[in-house]
Amino acid sequence: MVSGCVDCGRCALACPTEALSVPGFDITPTTSGMISIDCWRVPPRHSPSGAMRVPCLGGLSTAVLAELTAEAEGRPVALLDRGFCARCQAGGSKHPDAHPAETVIDAIQRLLEDCGVAPTTWPRLVALPLPATRMVKGMGEPLLESRVSRRALFTGQALRTSQPASGPRAAPPAQTTGLGRQRLLAALQRLSAAEQPLPARLFPSLTAGSDCADHGICASACPTGALTGYADDTARGLHFDAAACIACDLCTRLCPEQALTLDGSGETATERTPQRLTRHAIRTCPECGAEHSNPEPVCPACRRDRDFARSAFLAFGRQPPASSPQPDAGEAGS
Amino acid sequence: MAKWGMVIDLDKCTGCQACTTACAMENNRLPGENWQDVLFYHEGTYPNVKLMWFPRPCMHCENPSCVSVCPTKATYKDPDGGFVLMDYNKCIGCKYCQVACPYGVRFYVDEKAVVQPDIRGVFPSETDRQWDPPYKGPQDDPSRGIGIQPHGVVSKCTFCYHKVSKAPKGVADLDEDIPELKEYVPACVRVCAPKARFFGDLDQPNSNVNKMIADKRGVRLKDETGNKPQVYYLSGGATASVPSLRSMSDSDKG
Structure with missing residues (x-):
């Protein structure tokens, strides 16, 4: 102090x-x-x-x-x-x-x-x-x-950062x-x-809409640990404990997809025990082989690269090939 | 003062990734973290699928957004050749530049290795560098981001500063076919087998790159961002010679 x-x-x-x-x-x-x-x-x-x-x-x-x-x-x-x-x-x-x-x-x-x-x-x-x-x-x-x-x-801070870290890091204090x-x-x-x-x-209600893309930003920002990420063999998603939530609204404000809805007034009925909020099946990216839980087939990194390259081809006045009679699943999911 | 620029002819590029490999060898990049890459992706769904590819180096913008956002002025525009360089000694690894770059060509590699197993465990470094490969480039200049990437910093393509900056003064084009100039040509340009890449001085009106940009209508990517890249792409004109583009240009004619 x-x-x-x-x-x-x-x-x-x-x-x-x-x-x-x-x-x-x-x-x-x-x-x-x-x-x-x-x-x-x-x-x-x-x-x-x-x-x-x-x-x-x-x-x-x-x-x-x-x-x-x-x-x-x-x-x-x-x-x-x-x-x-x-x-x-x-x-x-x-x-x-x-x-x-x-x-x-x-x-x-x-x-x-x-x-x-x-x-x-x-x-x-x-x-x-x-x-x-x-x-x-x-x-x-x-x-x-x-x-x-x-x-x-x-x-x-800058001076401290420029020094190489020496020795093992001190253990974080006990969880409070x-x-x-x-x-x-x-x-x-x-x-x-x-x-x-x-x-x-005392038990805020948090719901996730279908727009959730499993970025995990909300879980990483949650100050009380009420919202955490989970992963098992086939899926991953968000885990919510209403008893720990203080309705600070940080998760809903940070969500890039605006998929979360929070009600801290107690008017919405909610489960009081820890619950799984979302579930995203883990799939393999057809481009790079990475495992991801994006709603569309390609992983977020490949999607970004693809969108970049696609926009580059558009700069030459070339539309993407319209020869495909079937709708592009990748486009439909985005 | 030269303003070095690159021209990439998409109609000639075959996506062979020789440029990527050459960049990795020249700059001791970790596997999968190459400063220059060819992006591959699929258009359409099976059975109507097209394989597309797009080579992407650093654009060495005239007005780079990565430089604007850098809080420590670690990344800067070199006034002598128009290079956008990194000073590893000043970088604090905040990654603002990675977010700001519209082209996605900045690399922070202290996270999980892209290619497993992690080669940093095979060739561990005893200094602050990421790894200690058996072959190391002779050039090492942390103030320009040349050499093996240290821990906790962002790195980027240098346009092979250590080669290009030694080129004779006043030369308009660094062409790998001219024997006395080939040592000064950037690695990705020198190895390009279909000769889809050209490197030259954009400030000299008679340089080959300027002529190509004018004659074949060179395009700068994402020009709406105001970054003014010094890498130009060529495509179009007659029927594309790249198979992946051929049907597209045919349909354009119709």
């Missing part, structure tokens, strides 16, 4: 792959009394006894709030609004009209409502104003001048993707009445 960081934890909240984590948000509720969450910038002596303290209320995730509600067993969870967020350097001053935790509270309240949890136990903001002069300073200085300039960043999502689902399941399914809004 650069020295300009104020540990508010909102980067971790926004990160779809959960690659970032900020310490201070793993909190466990007190055993008795009201459950209240306070900000680090409130002096400890002003916090109610037993209050849990986090770096910033805006960094609390729905998973943490759902777990707290489940642990609280009926006691309300109060997020203390001290009224000085607008003057805090942790981004509050950028959005003075809303409390930083408002979006997350809205989301968790909607989910709890869908789960049939009584409104009295929902997490909520509780106003407990404190003069802004009491706000703790020194949670990090906005040392803008010490940040890496854009030019220096790229120059450093989807942990927060699993925690949210588990906590909501505990809160839900027995036998009642979780709200449909």
Whole structure:
């Protein structure tokens, strides 16, 4: 972290792959009394006894709030609004009209409502104003001048790239993707009445149209691993796990064929267990012998070369031979 | 200053791939990753099938889109001969140029080998180069993209810069039939058995290549992209001499 960081934890909240984590948000509720969450910038002596303290209320995730509600067993969870967020350097001053935790509270309240949890136990903001002069300073200085300039960043990257890689690459860290999502689902399941399914809004519906050409761009871009590619002996395609999907819409936006449709509103019924979304039979390219799953006979590389050569012959005013009485299967598939 | 260009007569090309092989030998290319290729494809469905082919080197454009997009200026237009060259020392392997090239003639070979088994395992390199073939070309100039391709960079046809740039000043055409010039002729041109390829200076009005382009209406591919290739293709006129084109031109007459 650069020295300009104020540990508010909102980067971790926004990160779809959960690659970032900020310490201070793993909190466990007190055993008795009201459950209240306070900000680090409130002096400890002003916090109610037993209050849990986090770096910033805006960094609390729905998973943490759902777990707290489940642990609280009926006691309300109060997020203390001290009224000085607008003057805090942790981004509050950028959005003075809303409390930083408002979006997350809205989301968790909607989910709890869908789960049939009584409104009295929902997490909520509780106003407990404190003069802004009491706000703790020194949670990090906005040392803008010490940040890496854009030019220096790229120059450093270019130098690193030009060096030959030495030694084996370090192993990637253990997989963390989807942990927060699993925690949210588990906590909501505990809160839900027995036998009642979780709200449909948690399981986005993704459908693939017939235009899908099995590029696999969507699967390679999916930040949570909800959409992955599979391959067996005869076919390959996409594998979708609605429970891991966060409806970020990246797959539908990146699809070059615009073949994917996503509905995150919960209105479309969907399978909640992992499913195979598409299936493309593997075939052998008649030109180069490569195995591919293109809808037409030739593989994508040969198709590109063929289209190039065909366009070149067209440049001489020559149409492709029209002598073939049968329709060209390759053309029909493209 | 010369502006070297190539003329390829499609009516003479027989698709023998001698140019491809010569390029692979000259530039120590990995199997299947040749800078110059003859594209083969089929038109129609069985039993009405025609085999078509099309030779495709780098076009060495006057206004190359690969140069425009290169973030590190690793690929550049050589001002002395009009070559489009690569500086392996500057390339960061981002592959923008591969996407930008309308002709598909840029090569990044650090992925799965096209031809199995992977020959890089047979002749492993101890340097940053892709492989260590038993025969290596005597020329090695990473700043111009000549020599065995290193890891993590994109490579491309050099128009045989290491030969052409040594040609005597002021020569209009590099013809492999002239004994004193044949060492300066690009490998693909020199080996072309049906003599479908010609190489010369496009800046000299009297050069043979300029005459052919004018007389036989040379065509630049994908001219609508504004790249202005320095490789011209000839086809048409009388009945095509290439069997694959003959019936097409016959039907054109009708």
